[in-house]
Amino acid sequence: MLKQLTNRVYYMPHYSETDRPALGLICGDSFSVIVDSGNSPAHARDFLELVDKMDKPPVKFVILTHWHWDHIFGMKTMGFITISHEETKKTLEYLQTLKWDDASLDARVETGEEIEFCRDMIKREMPNRDHLELKLPELTITNKMEIDLGGVTCIVEHVGGVHAQDSSIIYVPNEKVMFLGDCIYQDFYSGEWSYDLDELVILLDKIKKYDVDTYITGHQNPQSHEEMWRFFDDLTSIGKIVDKEVSLDKAVAPFTEVRKESPTEEQLEYIQNFVNGNQKKSQK
Numbered sequence: 001m002l003k004q005l006t007n008r009v010y011y012m013p014h015y016s017e018t019d020r021p022a023l024g025l026i027c028g029d030s031f032s033v034i035v036d037s038g039n040s041p042a043h044a045r046d047f048l049e050l051v052d053k054m055d056k057p058p059v060k061f062v063i064l065t066h067w068h069w070d071h072i073f074g075m076k077t078m079g080f081i082t083i084s085h086e087e088t089k090k091t092l093e094y095l096q097t098l099k100w101d102d103a104s105l106d107a108r109v110e111t112g113e114e115i116e117f118c119r120d121m122i123k124r125e126m127p128n129r130d131h132l133e134l135k136l137p138e139l140t141i142t143n144k145m146e147i148d149l150g151g152v153t154c155i156v157e158h159v160g161g162v163h164a165q166d167s168s169i170i171y172v173p174n175e176k177v178m179f180l181g182d183c184i185y186q187d188f189y190s191g192e193w194s195y196d197l198d199e200l201v202i203l204l205d206k207i208k209k210y211d212v213d214t215y216i217t218g219h220q221n222p223q224s225h226e227e228m229w230r231f232f233d234d235l236t237s238i239g240k241i242v243d244k245e246v247s248l249d250k251a252v253a254p255f256t257e258v259r260k261e262s263p264t265e266e267q268l269e270y271i272q273n274f275v276n277g278n279q280k281k282s283q284k
């Protein structure tokens with residue numbers, strides 16, 4: 001069964017073994033919509049099987065949060081009209097020109113276009129990709145749209161961020177639920193994993209506008225408003241402590257001074273992420 005989050009919102013939890021992200025289902029009186037299409041035809045089929053068992057109003061649309069493979073490889077199998085940001089569609093047009101066999105994936109890792117983690121996960125989720133077909137979204141947004149599902153609406157808004165410039169959130173006001181996709185995660189496609197404080201502040205301002213009880217992210221369990229903002233506030237504070245520092249050692253010292261304790265392993269990783277972001281900026 002899909003997990004029920006609120007009266008009208010369900011989800012299939014993420015599965016980290018093959019990097020399957022969480023998928024969502026929002027049910028209106030007239031029709032339902034799906035959030036993200038899964039990382040393979042099999043993932044999409046597993047999700048649809050569970051949806052079929054639920055006897056809910058028929059699914060009309062799939063909304064994509066961003067272009068990364070694990071959110072879009074199930075589109076063709078889902079078979080519904082797909083909605084995305086215009087930049088997501090543009091990137092998908094490019095992805096359609098690529099080959100996904102082992103040799104092609106390995107070659108893209110060699111040139112730095114693809115990262116090892118995604119290559120390995122793609123191979124693990126789909127050992128055979130001979131019949132993988134990518135399709136394009138039929139409907140695109142430039143900034144924001146609202147969909148009335150009957151008795152419940154959802155807002156799709158482009159928020160961007162370092163993880164993927166095309167990232168959009170899906171907000172369900174009646175249920176106070178927000179699907180964040182991966183927008184709050186690091187940039188891992190341009191060298192070392194990184195955060196950028198300015199970009200993070202802009203992103204969080206966009207998220208903050210909405211009254212949310214529960215956040216669903218792509219690769220974690222749902223989090224309450226309190227849990228999510230404890231993390232956002234800590235992350236922002238770490239970014240401010242790191243400031244413009246480009247050396248990890250020099251960034252750890254002020255952290256220990258301000259917090260009166262050494263960073264945890266997780267905090268150390270975030271310090272490194274902001275340092276990496278500063279290094280990328282200084283190389284531009």
Ligand SMILES: [Zn+2]
Nearest residue numbers: 066068164182
């Ligand atoms: Zn992603």
